[in-house]
Amino acid sequence: MRTDERVPAYGGGWLHRAGALRADAERLAALRADACATVLPLWRDRCLVTAEQMPVRLVGAEAARVLADGTQTVFLGVDDGAGVFAADLSARPEAEAVALAGAASTVDVRRLAGRLDPAEAAAQAYARGLLHWHRHQGWCGSCGARTTSRDGGHVRRCVGADCGRLLFPRIEPAIIVLVEAPGSPDRCLMARHAGAAEDAYSTLAGFVEVGESLEDAVRREMAEEAGITVTGLVYQGSQAWPFPAGLMVGFRATAASDDVRVDGVELLEARWFTRDELRARTAAGRPLGRIDSIDHHLLGSWLAEG
Numbered sequence: 001m002r003t004d005e006r007v008p009a010y011g012g013g014w015l016h017r018a019g020a021l022r023a024d025a026e027r028l029a030a031l032r033a034d035a036c037a038t039v040l041p042l043w044r045d046r047c048l049v050t051a052e053q054m055p056v057r058l059v060g061a062e063a064a065r066v067l068a069d070g071t072q073t074v075f076l077g078v079d080d081g082a083g084v085f086a087a088d089l090s091a092r093p094e095a096e097a098v099a100l101a102g103a104a105s106t107v108d109v110r111r112l113a114g115r116l117d118p119a120e121a122a123a124q125a126y127a128r129g130l131l132h133w134h135r136h137q138g139w140c141g142s143c144g145a146r147t148t149s150r151d152g153g154h155v156r157r158c159v160g161a162d163c164g165r166l167l168f169p170r171i172e173p174a175i176i177v178l179v180e181a182p183g184s185p186d187r188c189l190m191a192r193h194a195g196a197a198e199d200a201y202s203t204l205a206g207f208v209e210v211g212e213s214l215e216d217a218v219r220r221e222m223a224e225e226a227g228i229t230v231t232g233l234v235y236q237g238s239q240a241w242p243f244p245a246g247l248m249v250g251f252r253a254t255a256a257s258d259d260v261r262v263d264g265v266e267l268l269e270a271r272w273f274t275r276d277e278l279r280a281r282t283a284a285g286r287p288l289g290r291i292d293s294i295d296h297h298l299l300g301s302w303l304a305e306g
């Protein structure tokens with residue numbers, strides 16, 4: 001298994017994306033026709049998995065059939081010289097997709113968190129995000145005509161006679177912030193979100209709006225959701241979150257005061273936790289955020305500092 005504990009799930013750059021090949025029709029056709037080609041089949045955002053809950057990869061004749069029968073496929077990249085593709089079986093009933101892939105069932109890749117090889121988790125998430133985009137960009141937003149896939153599935157082009165607009169996959173950035181209290185003892189801010197379980201706390205997060213920098217979004221979200229002014233923003237890392245199109249950008253920041261005032265809409269409660277309190281929570285079986293989330297990394301690295 002290829003692993004790297006420092007890299008949040010679903011990223012890591014394991015697969016060579018071979019962007020230069022996307023517009024090279026000849027070489028792409030050769031990769032598709034190659035007996036070593038691999039296909040990741042997906043059904044409506046879900047992996048097709050074996051009875052052991054391992055994602056199915058089609059190879060040989062099965063891969064060749066899906067790559068040639070008109071199924072929507074996209075080029076993900078190259079692994080060890082062989083093309084890696086994803087196929088969208090969403091047009092078929094679930095049972096038919098499962099049978100076609102020789103799978104046992106379908107499952108959301110996030111349900112496999114912590115059990116998958118990180119490279120496989122990243123490939124499945126990449127495939128899911130790109131195929132989701134295709135399913136929702138079938139028509140041009142400018143003229144209403146159909147769009148068609150090109151460049152290995154990384155561009156769609158409007159077929160409208162006077163349009164021809166090119167559509168590219170969009171990423172929706174969101175910020176996620178570990179806010180520290182001013183002064184001592186060291187404390188970090190965690191909040192209970194609307195809809196969350198009674199005792200489920202996590203760090204604060206929000207979408208970046210049009211016309212905002214990441215830093216603007218951090219300052220606005222912290223003010224809106226928790227009534228705090230933050231300074232000293234430090235970038236911590238990012239995480240691919242293609243569910244369906246997210247990119248989580250992690251920051252650390254310091255609050256100007258201890259006073260917290262939640263909005264009561266998105267956040268029901270927010271409070272400061274010392275490291276000892278967080279450790280007591282984990283010892284009592286309450287995990288520090290989702291194991292596959294950057295939240296887990298932000299909290300884990302903060303805990304490791306004291």
Ligand SMILES: [Zn+2]
Pocket residue numbers: 140141142143144145158159160163164165
């Ligand atoms: Zn158009």
